[in-house]
Amino acid sequence: MSDEVIRAKDINKKYEARAGGVTAVDGVSLSAKTGEFISIVGPSGSGKTTLLYLLGSLESADSGEIEVAGHNIMDASIDLVTFRRNCVGFVFQFFNLVPYLTALENVMLPMDLVGVPYEKQKERAVFLLAQMGITERLLRSRPGKMSGGENQRVAIARALANDPHLILADEPTGNLDAETGKTVIEIMKRLAMKDGKCVLIVTHDESIIDETHRSYRMKDGRLYDL
Amino acid sequence: MRAFYRGFRSFRRNYVRNSIVTALIFVCLTFAMSMVTVKISADSQVESIKKTVGNYGEIKVSSTYLMKVFEEERKKTEAERAAEARSMSEQEELENRISMLVPESLANEFSKSKYIKTYDRVLETRVTLPRLAGTDVKRAFQFRDIERSPARAGGSDQNSFAFSGNTNGSSASDFQNGAKRVVEGRNFTYEDYKNAKPVVVIEKNLASNNKIEVGDKIDATISGKTGKESTMDLEVVGIYKTIKTNQEEGTEESGFNPAGTTFYAPVSVVQKLNGTPDYLSLASYYFDSVDNTGSLKGLFKKLAAGKENKFEFVTDKSDYEEIADSMLKARNTAVVGLAGSLGACALIIVLSMIIITGGRVRELGILKAIGSTNSQVVGQFAAEVLCICLVAIILSMGATALVSQSLANWVVPQEKESVSVQNSGQAGPPAMRTANRLYKYGSQFNFAQKTGEKAKAKLKVIYRSSIFLYAVAVLILISILGIAIPVIWTLRLRPSRVLSME
Numbered sequence: 001m002s003d004e005v006i007r008a009k010d011i012n013k014k015y016e017a018r019a020g021g022v023t024a025v026d027g028v029s030l031s032a033k034t035g036e037f038i039s040i041v042g043p044s045g046s047g048k049t050t051l052l053y054l055l056g057s058l059e060s061a062d063s064g065e066i067e068v069a070g071h072n073i074m075d076a077s078i079d080l081v082t083f084r085r086n087c088v089g090f091v092f093q094f095f096n097l098v099p100y101l102t103a104l105e106n107v108m109l110p111m112d113l114v115g116v117p118y119e120k121q122k123e124r125a126v127f128l129l130a131q132m133g134i135t136e137r138l139l140r141s142r143p144g145k146m147s148g149g150e151n152q153r154v155a156i157a158r159a160l161a162n163d164p165h166l167i168l169a170d171e172p173t174g175n176l177d178a179e180t181g182k183t184v185i186e187i188m189k190r191l192a193m194k195d196g197k198c199v200l201i202v203t204h205d206e207s208i209i210d211e212t213h214r215s216y217r218m219k220d221g222r223l224y225d226l
Numbered sequence: 227m228r229a230f231y232r233g234f235r236s237f238r239r240n241y242v243r244n245s246i247v248t249a250l251i252f253v254c255l256t257f258a259m260s261m262v263t264v265k266i267s268a269d270s271q272v273e274s275i276k277k278t279v280g281n282y283g284e285i286k287v288s289s290t291y292l293m294k295v296f297e298e299e300r301k302k303t304e305a306e307r308a309a310e311a312r313s314m315s316e317q318e319e320l321e322n323r324i325s326m327l328v329p330e331s332l333a334n335e336f337s338k339s340k341y342i343k344t345y346d347r348v349l350e351t352r353v354t355l356p357r358l359a360g361t362d363v364k365r366a367f368q369f370r371d372i373e374r375s376p377a378r379a380g381g382s383d384q385n386s387f388a389f390s391g392n393t394n395g396s397s398a399s400d401f402q403n404g405a406k407r408v409v410e411g412r413n414f415t416y417e418d419y420k421n422a423k424p425v426v427v428i429e430k431n432l433a434s435n436n437k438i439e440v441g442d443k444i445d446a447t448i449s450g451k452t453g454k455e456s457t458m459d460l461e462v463v464g465i466y467k468t469i470k471t472n473q474e475e476g477t478e479e480s481g482f483n484p485a486g487t488t489f490y491a492p493v494s495v496v497q498k499l500n501g502t503p504d505y506l507s508l509a510s511y512y513f514d515s516v517d518n519t520g521s522l523k524g525l526f527k528k529l530a531a532g533k534e535n536k537f538e539f540v541t542d543k544s545d546y547e548e549i550a551d552s553m554l555k556a557r558n559t560a561v562v563g564l565a566g567s568l569g570a571c572a573l574i575i576v577l578s579m580i581i582i583t584g585g586r587v588r589e590l591g592i593l594k595a596i597g598s599t600n601s602q603v604v605g606q607f608a609a610e611v612l613c614i615c616l617v618a619i620i621l622s623m624g625a626t627a628l629v630s631q632s633l634a635n636w637v638v639p640q641e642k643e644s645v646s647v648q649n650s651g652q653a654g655p656p657a658m659r660t661a662n663r664l665y666k667y668g669s670q671f672n673f674a675q676k677t678g679e680k681a682k683a684k685l686k687v688i689y690r691s692s693i694f695l696y697a698v699a700v701l702i703l704i705s706i707l708g709i710a711i712p713v714i715w716t717l718r719l720r721p722s723r724v725l726s727m728e
Contacts (some may be wrong), residue, residue, distance in 0.1 A: 058722040085597030096592045100239040
């Protein structure tokens with residue numbers, strides 16, 4: 001696999017609605033490499049989350065070419081479940097942790113799905129959580145008992161569980177206070193720069209622009225260089 | 227397997243919600259399993275009842291026909307009847323006699339049905355025994371002292387004795403139901419019947435009064451014959467005594483014996499004595515089950531085509547229905563109760579799973595987004611549903627053992643616990659009085675038959691091992707229903723739709 005993690009060309013996505021179609025993504029082309037930390041900013045409804053979901057194969061594009069970590073996800077024959085397990089890690093604004101699982105179990109979950117032995121799951125989960133600054137005391141805590149920042153760090157650890165090439169973060173600081181948000185951005189930055197992950201963040205918070213290698217603005221489904 | 231483990235963990239950690247659902251299902255399942263227990267017990271008891279009652283039938287001259295003949299005779303004056311009797315030729319007299327009998331050919335044909343288990347030919351008639359004196363008139367009315375001058379006891383009533391003919395003495399209903407018992411000698415056998423051996427079994431008091439012992443011979447007059455062929459020597463092979471049967475007083479021997487004039491002989495011999503070979507009073511049958519009554523009635527209708535008004539096939543189905551009534555009601559109620567409670571169970575599990583799964587769409591979305599296959603997601607939810615249903619059914623099995631009898635008593639209507647089996651004191655002409663009575667409850671001439679009350683079957687719930695099979699079936703059924711909901715949600719859900727929701 002080359003260094004190029006994302007190679008998207010002229011992708012389009014239109015949602016059908018009663019009041020007529022809504023073009024969420026309009027001819028977007030994007031490429032990103034290993035170790036890059038990229039941000040896409042834009043107001044709500046500009047199509048940035050849709051673009052993220054297209055890249056993560058949670059949505060399918062109407063047209064265009066999308067290749068992530070060497071996988072052409074527009075190819076009908078590709079196993080998207082396996083692709084999502086191995087190549088992409090998601091971080092969401094509302095953390096989206098499984099509420100009845102502990103922090104440790106949430107991080108172990110993606111590894112569990114691919115059949116990693118329990119002991120190895122646990123070992124890696126403890127390691128990742130430690131990297132995220134989650135103390136041992138919190139390992140057995142459930143999401144409801146942890147703060148927003150702690151939850152988001154657990155979510156990032158979960159995104160890294162199967163060692164994906166690409167981390168897709170949708171408003172990761174949107175539900176956090178400024179200080180905690182800053183910590184989360186620092187972690188993301190570290191993932192890109194130290195761990196060599198390609199990290200793509202979409203947010204409406206323009207203060208992130210200075211933290212990333214490249215930034216884009218999204219407006220009415222179109223992507224503009226900043 | 228891991229998905230199942232996650233499901234179990236989810237079940238354990240969402241214990242409040244799951245406990246409520248489990249409790250609701252437990253209540254319904256306890257009722258459902260109790261109803262299954264009631265049904266199984268009722269079915270079993272009904273099957274036991276079927277072995278003893280409801281499987282008897284007999285072909286005989288119909289009561290409607292007898293009533294019609296009676297009505298015609300009643301219209302005539304005494305003088306007209308006497309004149310008619312005097313003017314009747316031998317052939318006409320025979321025809322008159324057989325008009326009240328059943329052709330043996332019809333009975334034989336009917337016995338070929340695959341449902342028939344046993345078949346008995348019965349002919350009950352009166353035979354003149356010129357040298358014998360009866361006991362009934364003597365004991366009941368004290369008309370004359372027969373012992374002192376037996377020769378004077380030769381009136382037609384005194385010498386006319388009731389004869390009950392069967393294919394086998396022990397199959398005669400009076401002996402079968404215990405109303406009579408051979409105390410000396412033996413009863414006549416099927417071989418005696420086959421060979422038309424002139425043997426007879428007589429009553430103890432009658433034998434004593436007439437100084438008859440086993441091995442003695444009695445002269446009998448053959449009806450419709452004259453000269454040498456008009457008599458038959460009957461060898462006494464057995465002496466019986468009559469048992470007075472009264473359920474209130476218990477069984478005891480009777481001193482007074484109104485039925486002492488009844489003789490028991492092979493039906494082939496009685497047919498000869500009556501001058502009606504190939505004709506029977508009735509043919510009695512035991513068939514395999516009350517369930518085949520309809521088929522047998524159909525067969526009878528076919529065989530008796532054109533003579534349906536003269537002959538009838540009557541069964542003890544009504545006795546069966548009366549005895550098994552509470553069982554049948556219990557069974558029907560249990561089926562309705564079972565259907566209702568299973569329906570409630572299904573509704574609870576479906577609604578619960580709709581609420582549970584609907585409240586966990588984000589979790590479904592997360593699982594799918596991070597790489598769960600549909601089967602992994604469904605497996606997890608299936609484990610949760612199975613846990614709920616399994617706990618509920620295990621608890622309900624225990625509760626069923628405790629409450630099923632109480633529930634059975636509650637759902638089964640409480641009625642009087644006994645039912646009169648036979649009404650021998652029926653109003654009407656003498657012939658009609660016995661027309662509706664079944665031979666199995668006693669011969670036509672046996673007045674000391676069982677006429678008491680027979681206990682109505684009472685439902686006794688038994689906790690059988692087969693209930694576990696039903697429990698497994700119910701478990702599978704409601705689990706499948708419960709699992710269907712997350713399956714639908716999982717297949718329809720698009721993670722991108724739910725992950726952005728707050």
